[in-house]
Amino acid sequence: MNSNTQAQAPKKRTQWWFLLHSWLAMPIWLFLFFICLTGTIATVSQEIVWLFDSSVRANPPDNAGEMLTFDEVIEVVEREAPGAYVAEITRPVKSQFALTAEISYPDSTSENVFINPYTGEIQGRAASGFNFRQFVRAIHGWLLIPFNTGFTRYSFGWYMVSVLGIPMLLSLITGLVVYKKFWRGFLHPRLRVNRGARVFWGDFHRLAGIWSIPFILIISVTAIWFMIQGLLFEAGVPFNGASQAPVFVPRDEVPVAEQGRPPLITPDQAIAAVNQRYDNVEAQVLRLPGTAFGHYRVLGRSQAFPLVHESFLVNPYSGSIDEAMRVGDQPGLMFTRLSMRALHTGDFVGLSLKLVYFFFGVLLTMMVFSGMRIWMTRTFKTTQAAIRQKKARVKAIGDSA
Amino acid sequence: MSNATTKKGRKTDSRWFRWRFHLSGLLMLIPLVLAPFYIELMSVFGGASGLGARHIGTQAAGPWQITLAEQFEQAPKLDGPAGYMKTFNAALCQTCAEQVKAVYLRLGKPRSLRTAGVIGFGSPYHMSFSMPVPENTALDAELWLTLEGWDGSLQQVQWPLRQASPATIEFLQQQQEL
Numbered sequence: 001m002n003s004n005t006q007a008q009a010p011k012k013r014t015q016w017w018f019l020l021h022s023w024l025a026m027p028i029w030l031f032l033f034f035i036c037l038t039g040t041i042a043t044v045s046q047e048i049v050w051l052f053d054s055s056v057r058a059n060p061p062d063n064a065g066e067m068l069t070f071d072e073v074i075e076v077v078e079r080e081a082p083g084a085y086v087a088e089i090t091r092p093v094k095s096q097f098a099l100t101a102e103i104s105y106p107d108s109t110s111e112n113v114f115i116n117p118y119t120g121e122i123q124g125r126a127a128s129g130f131n132f133r134q135f136v137r138a139i140h141g142w143l144l145i146p147f148n149t150g151f152t153r154y155s156f157g158w159y160m161v162s163v164l165g166i167p168m169l170l171s172l173i174t175g176l177v178v179y180k181k182f183w184r185g186f187l188h189p190r191l192r193v194n195r196g197a198r199v200f201w202g203d204f205h206r207l208a209g210i211w212s213i214p215f216i217l218i219i220s221v222t223a224i225w226f227m228i229q230g231l232l233f234e235a236g237v238p239f240n241g242a243s244q245a246p247v248f249v250p251r252d253e254v255p256v257a258e259q260g261r262p263p264l265i266t267p268d269q270a271i272a273a274v275n276q277r278y279d280n281v282e283a284q285v286l287r288l289p290g291t292a293f294g295h296y297r298v299l300g301r302s303q304a305f306p307l308v309h310e311s312f313l314v315n316p317y318s319g320s321i322d323e324a325m326r327v328g329d330q331p332g333l334m335f336t337r338l339s340m341r342a343l344h345t346g347d348f349v350g351l352s353l354k355l356v357y358f359f360f361g362v363l364l365t366m367m368v369f370s371g372m373r374i375w376m377t378r379t380f381k382t383t384q385a386a387i388r389q390k391k392a393r394v395k396a397i398g399d400s401a
Numbered sequence: 402m403s404n405a406t407t408k409k410g411r412k413t414d415s416r417w418f419r420w421r422f423h424l425s426g427l428l429m430l431i432p433l434v435l436a437p438f439y440i441e442l443m444s445v446f447g448g449a450s451g452l453g454a455r456h457i458g459t460q461a462a463g464p465w466q467i468t469l470a471e472q473f474e475q476a477p478k479l480d481g482p483a484g485y486m487k488t489f490n491a492a493l494c495q496t497c498a499e500q501v502k503a504v505y506l507r508l509g510k511p512r513s514l515r516t517a518g519v520i521g522f523g524s525p526y527h528m529s530f531s532m533p534v535p536e537n538t539a540l541d542a543e544l545w546l547t548l549e550g551w552d553g554s555l556q557q558v559q560w561p562l563r564q565a566s567p568a569t570i571e572f573l574q575q576q577q578e579l
Contacts, residue, residue, distance in 0.1 A: 030426030083495050085524040104524030106495040108468075110448040129447015130440050143428070144435035146442065148478055157431065236481055257551045260499040290522045292502045292551075376419065 014178060021174035024167045025368060026375050032168070033368040035161055038140035039219075040361030043346055044354055045133040046097070055114045055124025056098050067091070067117040070267035070286050073101055076120045077113070081105065089267070089286045091117070096351070102128055154230040162230065165223025171371075172216045175209055185210045198377045201370040208363045208370075215360040222344035229337055239333045247313055247323045248293040255317060262317070264289070270296040270314040277321060281310060289316050295323075302327045306348045307339040445472065448527050453490045457565050462548045463556035465497035467504065469546070469565065476572035477534040485534045487569055491521055491546070498525035505547040506530040508538055508562065514555065517547040534569060536576045538562070 025032055041048070050056055068076070073089050081103060087110070088102040098114040105111070112131075114124045138144050145157035152159070176182055191203045209216075232239075255262045265273075271283045285299040295313035302310050305327045313323040330338065342348040346357030444450045453470030460467060470490045477485035493501055505511070507518025521528030544565045548556040563570050 026422055028425040030423050031428045032425075034426070034429050083498075085498075085526060087524055104448065104526050106492075106498075106526050108448055108452040108490075108492045108527045109450075110524070110527060127444070127447055129445075130443035134443070135439070138439060139432045144432045144439040146435075146438075148480065153481060160428070254502070256553050260551055261502075262551065291520050293520070294522075372422070376422075 014180075017174050018178045021171060021178055022375055024171045024174065025371055028164070028167065029368055029372045032164055033365060033372075035140060035164055036361065036365040036368055038136060040358060040365055042133075042136045042140045043357045043361055045136045047351065047354065049132055050096060053124065056100075057123075058092075058096050058098055058117050059123070060118050064118045067093070068099060068115065068120055070271065070283070072120060073099055073115060074267065076115055076122065077101055077103055080122055081113075086288055087290075088288065091284060091286070093282060093284065094350075098123055152230075153234055158230050159227060162223050162227035165220045165225075165227065168216060169220035169224065172209075172213065172220065176213070179206055179209070182206070182210050197373065201373040201377075205367055205370040205374060208367050212360055212363050212367070215357075216364060218343050219364070222340045225336070225340040226344070229340070232333070237333070239337055240331060247295065249295065249315055249317065249322070251293070253315070253317060254292055264316040265296075265314075265319050267296065269319060270316065271298055273314055273319045273321060274298050274312045274324075278312070278324065278326070280304065281312070284309075301348065307342040308335060309338065452492055452527060457489075457560060460558040460560075462546070462558045463554070465501060465548055465550075465556060466494040467546060467548065467558060468492045469544075469560060471566050471568075472529070474566075474568050476568050483533065485536065485572075486531050487534050487566065489530045489532060489544075489565070491528045491530065493525045493528075495526075500550055500552075501525065501548050502551045503549045504528055504530075505549070506532055507545055508532070508534065508542050510543070510545055510559075511547060514547065514549065517549075518545070534573075536573070538573055540570055540573055540577075 068091075070089055070091060073091070074086055077084055077086050083106055085104045086101055087104060090100040092099070099117045101113050101115060103111055103113060110128045111125045112128050113122050114126075115121070116123055141161060142155035142157035143160060145155045145160075147153070147155045147158075149156070179185070185206060189207055191207055192199050267286050267288070271286070274281055274283070280303040281298070282300045282303065283298045284301060285297075287297040287299075289295055294316075296316055298312040298314060299309050302308050308327050308330060310327060311323075311325040312321055314320070315322050327335075346353050445454055451470075452468060453472045455471040455474045457469040457471065459469075468491060470492075472488040472490055477487040480486045489506060491504060491506070493504070504521040505514075505517035505519065506521065507516070511517045519530050519532050521530050523529050540563070542562045543559045544562055545557060545559045548558075550556075
């Protein structure tokens with residue numbers, strides 16, 4: 001009898017793990033499903049726009065030469081929209097996307113214009129602010145609940161979503177505990193399609209689960225980080241490091257000019273200044289000075305560590321580089337924040353990785369669904385069985401009476 | 402008869418048993434309900450609807466002209482340790498955009514250029530000012546805009562706060578009653 005209880009102990013423990021695994025996502029499965037689905041769409045939202053809107057495509061002509069430089073983008077805007085103010089230029093390199101310039105008009109409206117990177121033709125315009133890409137991200141990331149409402153500084157939805165990282169991570173761990181010798185599933189994959197829904201979804205759940213171990217780990221850990229990031233922000237912890245005050249051009253370095261705005265160095269000159277001093281910087285985004293005391297900000301993804309982008313502030317009057325944030329210069333928290341975000345979105349290599357993220361996103365979304373299906377069929381059957389037993393008992397009592 | 406009622410009871414129990422696990426789906430209503438507000442908010446941020454939610458007016462400042470708007474018709478918002486902040490937007494006329502080096506905004510008359518207030522950030526056609534509003538601000542306070550030319554010349558215009566942002570006046574009244 002003693003040996004019998006010893007043998008039962010591990011079984012009971014497994015059952016307990018199994019119960020935990022079953023209950024982790026069940027009460028929230030539909031919400032989790034929605035978040036996984038919107039997240040999966042968000043991964044490829046830019047590509048979806050590309051599919052439906054030809055104006056955001058790069059469309060190289062037959063005799064495609066060099067891509068337009070930043071200066072040439074400004075020339076295009078000045079020619080097509082005289083008097084407009086250019087705020088930011090995005091110039092994707094080796095990409096299927098058009099150049100984007102964010103411009104502001106004298107009537108105080110603003111637009112994103114999409115420029116063919118080879119011909120300089122303005123292919124399309126979109127009001128800045130609302131766009132599909134940002135909309136999907138906002139649904140997925142914070143359910144459109146506004147930020148800074150006085151209750152929390154981040155959106156409350158941010159926490160509702162990011163807290164899901166915890167049950168997701170626990171589901172992964174408990175799932176691997178209850179799936180005995182799960183590594184065998186890699187060698188002997190099993191997906192029985194002809195044995196009914198319960199068997200199919202069970203096989204699918206396990207097969208997709210083991211192949212998604214790294215993906216689920218990445219998504220859940222980064223989601224938990226997003227929650228921590230929000231809480232740190234609420235607590236007033238500075239991400240840029242306490243010593244990082246905003247950098248401005250000192251007043252005495254800003255020239256006085258009788259004839260209006262003095263000439264600034266051009267964007268290409270600013271980028272050349274960065275490239276002269278630093279190796280391996282590929283400028284992808286250029287922000288023009290926001291005030292008379294502001295800098296050109298040159299942003300590029302690090303070639304050595306693509307999870308983090310690098311940023312340089314170039315004095316628009318003297319061309320001196322007043323701040324350089326390379327990978328190694330980022331304070332620890334900022335480094336973590338940038339890396340975690342890139343890992344979560346999968347947007348740091350290009351289309352290929354985005355498609356991988358999309359694929360595993362679909363799998364994860366279906367895992368939430370299949371988990372629910374398994375739970376429902378099993379639990380429903382158990383409940384039915386329990387009711388039948390009870391009925392039989394009642395009947396037996398009635399018969400004997 | 403009693404058997405029938407228990408049967409019925411079990412039936413609803415079972416349905417409730419199944420459906421309560423889908424209730425979290427109701428959270429999907431949040432983005433659905435908030436979508437119009439989100440779209441409205443983005444159009445204000447993006448400047449698609451112009452300078453801001455509420456135009457305050459246009460004034461001549463010496464040779465220049467400046468238009469002021471409230472970004473939202475709302476009370477100042479608490480922004481952590483920075484205290485209560487209120488966002489105004491301003492636009493320079495197209496001809497003077499090239500002449501004006503910077504625009505500053507503050508509550509009350511500045512004593513010098515050093516204390517002219519927060520600097521307008523962004524396009525000269527859509528400068529944004531995030532201005533601190535102390536809770537003890539007088540209800541008859543004035544908004545002072547200081548325009549600094551590239552040639553070093555200074556121009557000032559003011560708006561009564563009551564006219565510039567009734568929502569802020571309401572907020573201050575509430576704060577000061579407490």
